[in-house]
Amino acid sequence: STSPVYINSDxxxxxxxxxxxxxTITSIAGGRKDDRDDDGSITISGNGSNISINERTGxxxxxxxxxILSKSGGRIRIGEALNGANLRTGGGEIxxxxxxxxxxxHTGGGDITIGPLAGSAEAQTGAGDVRVDFSDVRSPSANIxxxxxxxxxxxxxxxxxxLDLETAYTNNLGHRTSIKSDWPLSISESSYWDDxxxxxxxxxxxxxxxxxxxxxxxxxxxxGDIVIQRx
Numbered sequence: 249s250t251s252p253v254y255i256n257s258d259x260x261x262x263x264x265x266x267x268x269x270x271x272t273i274t275s276i277a278g279g280r281k282d283d284r285d286d287d288g289s290i291t292i293s294g295n296g297s298n299i300s301i302n303e304r305t306g307x308x309x310x311x312x313x314x315x316i317l318s319k320s321g322g323r324i325r326i327g328e329a330l331n332g333a334n335l336r337t338g339g340g341e342i343x344x345x346x347x348x349x350x351x352x353x354h355t356g357g358g359d360i361t362i363g364p365l366a367g368s369a370e371a372q373t374g375a376g377d378v379r380v381d382f383s384d385v386r387s388p389s390a391n392i393x394x395x396x397x398x399x400x401x402x403x404x405x406x407x408x409x410x411l412d413l414e415t416a417y418t419n420n421l422g423h424r425t426s427i428k429s430d431w432p433l434s435i436s437e438s439s440y441w442d443d444x445x446x447x448x449x450x451x452x453x454x455x456x457x458x459x460x461x462x463x464x465x466x467x468x469x470x471x472g473d474i475v476i477q478r479x
Contacts, residue, residue: 309331316334328346341361364381366384397472406459449470
């Protein structure tokens with residue numbers, strides 16, 4: 249069977265070296281480093297996989313052009329990912345500019361910003377705000393989760409699909425959280441404090457479909473408002 253080549257890219261400081269930082273690139277599953285390209289990038293290939301790494305910009309792309317980057321901590325900023333991206337940090341901010349395809353962004357804690365995006369998004373943070381700006385795509389999809397933070401989604405005016413939204417507020421927050429939308433929504437709120445997830449909380453929810461489209465925007469967050477804006 250074909251095994252993928254996994255890449256980890258991270259930056260670290262060393263007092264014993266004259267260089268202030270270094271980038272460690274690791275190939276697993278039998279990959280090999282090929283010759284350096286004219287643009288300063290190198291290619292790691294093996295078992296049918298090819299990954300291009302530009303050491304100047306730090307961008308790593310697979311054979312389809314998707315940006316892939318995993319860091320144990322710190323900040324990831326990608327200016328453009330027209331073929332999608334798979335980005336992960338142990339704890340740190342993730343920002344992706346103009347994008348297409350599917351953008352996956354996971355962080356242990358930090359804000360996530362994506363867009364404008366012509367595609368789909370999967371964003372998860374342990375604690376932080378999430379912002380996704382969809383460009384002119386009639387039926388975009390997103391799965392957004394934050395353990396503690398606000399979520400802002402911008403959709404095209406002709407959005408066709410389902411909004412499935414949930415925010416919870418804990419009894420030590422001091423105020424309710426809310427769902428605000430440029431589209432009319434029927435919003436419900438639970439009447440009791442649910443302690444099944446630790447700190448007692450109440451839920452504010454809205455689920456509604458618009459037009460004839462397969463798009464689905466799913467949002468779950470705690471102690472943060474959800475804002476759905478019309479582009």
